[in-house]
Amino acid sequence: MTAQHIAPSYSAGVAIRAALSDARIEGAVLINDDDLSHGPIDSVALHRNQFRWMVSYVDVHDEHSNHTGWLPADDLRNTLSANAEARPILWVSRTSAQEVIFQLHFASLATDFPWSAIDVSDVRGDGSSDRPSHGSAGSSAAESVAASHPSGLRSLFGTEQPVSRHDVEEMVERWSKLQADNAPLRVLTDDGLLSVSADYFDRALIEHTSPTAPTPMARVIADTMGSQQFPVADHVLHRRLITLVENGTMTAEGPPLNMGSCRISRARR
Structure with missing residues (x-):
């Protein structure tokens, strides 16, 4: 009976697939290819973005196989519910x-x-x-599936826990509220996952930009990521810096779309 592994991102799917291959375990990896932590998430937006899944199959008899395909989001429910032996593992x-x-x-x-x-x-x-507290010195714990090494994921095969009907109902209720908020960003805080405004990270981005000399955009993003209690994706901060350049809060030397070569400064008032 082959398990269907549900990956929350492309990078996570790559790591899970590598762990399956290393462990010589056959399986399918269904990969979410959209970051729902930012941007609109109402039904109109999800339909407009044509949300879909990448499906990757691991064949232990052919280590060079890379069978992939695409599954529209509308077909996911029917595909998994129709297969009693699908064993979805998220x-x-x-x-x-x-x-x-x-x-x-x-x-x-x-x-x-x-x-x-x-x-x-x-x-x-x-x-x-026995993971230490977030941000503690010397911690080697992965902060996401995407950031996990395949060897760490490999040790978890067989440890999956069934999700109860009660927990599913709570998750659906939380999703419905966040979807109704339809905020520009969703971030983790001590109070859980919250809807926040687009300028949520502005203060940290500005604080990590030198007031006296142009700062490499990549440095600003990396330093801001390191200052957060909970991890944030670099592309979320990059997108916001582009907006800050466009609205005049920052000035840029080089194209802002290229975080590797662009240098930014606080705009003088």
Whole structure:
């Protein structure tokens, strides 16, 4: 009976697929290819973005195989609910806004069939457990499935836990509220996953931009990411910096779309 592994992002799917191959375990990896932590998430937006899944198959008899295909989101529920032996296993980290919001969205699609979850939050990159507190010195714990090493994920095969009907209902309720908010951003805080305004990270971005000399945009993004209690994707901060350049809060030397070569400064008032 082959498991269907549900990956919250492309990078997470690559890591899960590598872990399956290393462990010589056959399976299918269904990969979400959209970051729902930013941008509109109402039904109109999801339909407009043509939300779809990449499907990758692991064949232990052919280590060079790379069978992939695409599955429209509208077909996911029918595909999994029609297969009683599909055994969907969702991978998630409760410290990643992108992965938590994805879990809520998946729950809204998976109300008609049982599924399980593997939470990597308490696993270090080497696969050991008892994860230290977020941000503690010397921590080697992965902050998301996407950031996990395949060796760490490999140690978790077989540890999935069934998600109860009650938990699914709670997730669907939380998803519905966030979808109704339809905010520009969703971020993790001590109070959980919250809808926030587009300027949520502006103060941190400005603080990490030198007031006296142009700062490499990539440096601003990296330093801002490192200052956050919970991880944030670089592309979210990059997109916001582009907006700050466009509205005159920042000035840029070089094209802002290229974070590797662009240098930014605080605009003089």
